[in-house]
Amino acid sequence: MLYRGKKLSKQGLLCFPVVALLVGCGSGGSGSDSNATAQSQESGDTGEPVVTVAGAAVKGIIQQGMVTANRLIADKDGTYSLDRLAAKTVRTADDGSYELRLRGKADGWALVELSTDQHTRMVCDVLPGCDQADGGTVAFGQTLGLDSGFSLRGAGDLISETVYLTPLTHLAVALAERNSQGLSPDALAGAYTSVENWFGLSAGALHLAPPDLTRLDQLSDVSADALQVAIANAAFLALVNDNPQWSTISQVLNDMTTQVAATGQIQIVGDGDSLALSDLIAASALQASELQMTVDSATISQQLVVVEQRNVQRFETIADVYEESDTSLADSGDTTSGSDGTIENGDDTSTDTSGDPTETSDTGTAIPADAALLSWTAPLTRENGDSLSMGEIAGYEVVYGTATDAMDQSLAIGDASVDELLVDQLSEGTWYFAIRTLDTDGNRSQLSEVVYKQI
Incomplete structure (x- = not known):
């Protein structure tokens, strides 16, 4: 899986306020944490x-x-x-x-x-x-x-x-x-x-x-x-x-x-x-x-947030290196972004904004056959109509799977400016995707409408 793109968009996905607070977790050393030295x-x-x-x-x-x-x-x-x-x-x-x-x-x-x-x-x-x-x-x-x-x-x-x-x-x-x-x-x-x-x-x-x-x-x-x-x-x-x-x-x-x-x-x-x-x-x-969802310690929960952010940043660094060295995944500049996300495969774009996915002509973006390129736009409002600034968005969570009722795989994105994700190494079949927004207070939106791609 590969993070892509940081086009700061100002329109799109409706963000719903959610009361589910991101709970942290705690940790300590292993059973052999005495740091004993050889004697x-x-x-x-x-x-x-x-x-x-x-x-x-x-x-x-x-x-x-x-x-x-x-x-x-x-x-x-x-x-x-x-x-x-x-x-x-x-x-x-x-x-x-x-x-x-x-x-x-x-x-x-x-x-x-x-x-x-x-x-x-x-x-x-x-x-x-x-x-x-x-x-x-x-x-x-x-x-x-x-x-x-x-x-x-x-x-x-x-x-x-x-x-x-x-x-x-x-x-x-x-x-x-x-x-x-x-x-x-x-x-x-x-x-x-x-x-x-x-x-x-x-x-x-x-x-x-x-x-x-x-x-x-x-x-x-x-x-x-x-x-x-x-x-x-x-x-x-x-x-x-x-x-x-x-x-x-x-x-x-x-x-x-x-x-x-x-x-x-x-x-x-x-x-x-x-x-x-x-x-x-x-x-x-x-x-x-x-x-972060499994433990009660707020202190260790914050440490896990730090670890998540470090890995996200490391992932983005890897993505930048890969994008510079492999132009086959370079953005063509004509990506179509729907309000609930799009999936691009180089030959068609499948979207699901009305419940009926459609196919469009070649976008010019070369995507591997076993991959789906997701793109979205950052929301401007919450469900109650209150405005939502980019500074209040902590990131996104993409969930996906081989059935709409079994999207049991997910990936957290801890950067509000990221608006693309390449999910690769997908097995043959139909894959379904949705995204939710996370704000800086730990609130999570409802999932977007589901989009799909046939691999």
């Missing part, structure tokens, strides 16, 4: 020094995952490889935390790896639930099994760092492996920074304890940075929902890891076969919006 101690068996490595495996929280760690050792040529005999395997606890020991002093770096078996479970951290390959759905906060191919990796400095294992750290390790000297400390540090930049995260964010998104009300406080990391990790599983191409989190993670290993980056927008950075950012924005 050297004497082994009771041999007197040999050992170093404790601690952290947590969080996608959702991963329980009974098998974790091992190995020191990263440089040979005489400066190429780093693993000391495979460094540690035995331990299981993650119910809060995802782990602790193991490596022989030797607390110096250098270690690679930590998680694998799964039939005992491993993961907490569903995606709203409203996690779709399963068998067609079932696991509710938010409940656990699901993981296939045997699922794995996570992370790395850290044994002197000072807690090592968290997440999809984002997994991508960072894959990126660092492209270095000619192997998993060197410099390569790993640089890869962590690169992944943080991809997702618009603050420096050092991948070393923060990701909070359990399913237990936000039980946490006293959490930073927006930590929430943003946790929600970005949740987005990997969110991409499985309602997407027939991906049935497990392993498939999503493997697709992106393969891209990183081959090219050193994730493609910006989808090509119909592989996932893209824009997919993850869009899913992150939506999850941040959904989470």
Whole structure:
């Protein structure tokens, strides 16, 4: 999905006042949020020094995952490889935390790896639930099994760092492996920074304890940075929902890891076969919006608003880059905007202002065959006739689905100046769309009339 356009329009969609206030939510650290650092101690068996490595495996929280760690050792040529005999395997606890020991002093770096078996479970951290390959759905906060191919990796400095294992750290390790000297400390540090930049995260964010998104009300406080990391990790599983191409989190993670290993980056927008950075950012924005409705803490709710806005802004930045590099999606300048929105596909424009969608001639805008371009105009009035200024509009919410009574997918747009949205990677069939306006006081309008496109 790709945000498009910022033409500040002064006419159009009627905005209805709604009493549904956007409720916020709260969060805190994960079960392993102590930021414990590695410590050297004497082994009771041999007197040999050992170093404790601690952290947590969080996608959702991963329980009974098998974790091992190995020191990263440089040979005489400066190429780093693993000391495979460094540690035995331990299981993650119910809060995802782990602790193991490596022989030797607390110096250098270690690679930590998680694998799964039939005992491993993961907490569903995606709203409203996690779709399963068998067609079932696991509710938010409940656990699901993981296939045997699922794995996570992370790395850290044994002197000072807690090592968290997440999809984002997994991508960072894959990126660092492209270095000619192997998993060197410099390569790993640089890869962590690169992944943080991809997702618009603050420096050092991948070393923060990701909070359990399913237990936000039980946490006293959490930073927006930590929430943003946790929600970005949740987005990997969110991409499985309602997407027939991906049935497990392993498939999503493997697709992106393969891209990183081959090219050193994730493609910006989808090509119909592989996932893209824009997919993850869009899913992150939506999850941040959904989470605001699930918790009671006003403080954490405001943090989630910040996270949503960060993802929206990151998405718009990606859209700008893509638009500059791919003119096939450039606006032709003759877009037709109806009062309730339009859908353009390059060959016709389907509108639904009277209940009967119509088709018009080619607009000149080249839109992918599996995509729908939505456009709308900002409202000037509320339902009671009161005026509504652009400064009072916080953004919009687009909802869509394959039936008018099942528009169960949505995307929040936290920028009043945005007036276009490209929804791509749609499966064959008829797709229905509607939009509502959000104001700065948290009020939401009723949905517009529904428009549709046949894919």
